[in-house]
Amino acid sequence: MVKPSSSSSSSSTTQDALALLNSLRSAYSATPTSLKVIDLYVGFAVSTAIIQVVYMALVGSFPFNSFLSGVLSCIGTAVLAVCLRIQVNKENKEFKDLAPERAFADFVLCNLVLHLVIMNFLG
Numbered sequence: 001m002v003k004p005s006s007s008s009s010s011s012s013t014t015q016d017a018l019a020l021l022n023s024l025r026s027a028y029s030a031t032p033t034s035l036k037v038i039d040l041y042v043g044f045a046v047s048t049a050i051i052q053v054v055y056m057a058l059v060g061s062f063p064f065n066s067f068l069s070g071v072l073s074c075i076g077t078a079v080l081a082v083c084l085r086i087q088v089n090k091e092n093k094e095f096k097d098l099a100p101e102r103a104f105a106d107f108v109l110c111n112l113v114l115h116l117v118i119m120n121f122l123g
Helices: 006-029 033-059 064-088 100-122
Strands: none
Touching: 033 064, 064 100
């Protein structure tokens, strides 16, 4: 048995990764702008939660309920935005009868309830 050299296997892995990235980029370019905006919002919410966790790890978590409130607010908002994205996506046949305005109203109402709970948790 002849083993393939590690350089040929790593080059094929690199080529496979590049092919995957190119196919993802071409598929995402067909995504409507409204869904891309929601994707940016989700990314912002998750990155804000990560920054808060890193800050807590470096500085400390003295008001722990404040830390939990901030992180849960970011993660909850991201989850609600993903739900909005699913409902607004035209390719999703499950929500074809749901108007985008109704989906956005649900998103706003759920965010309001989420943040009222978060403010109540803060004390």
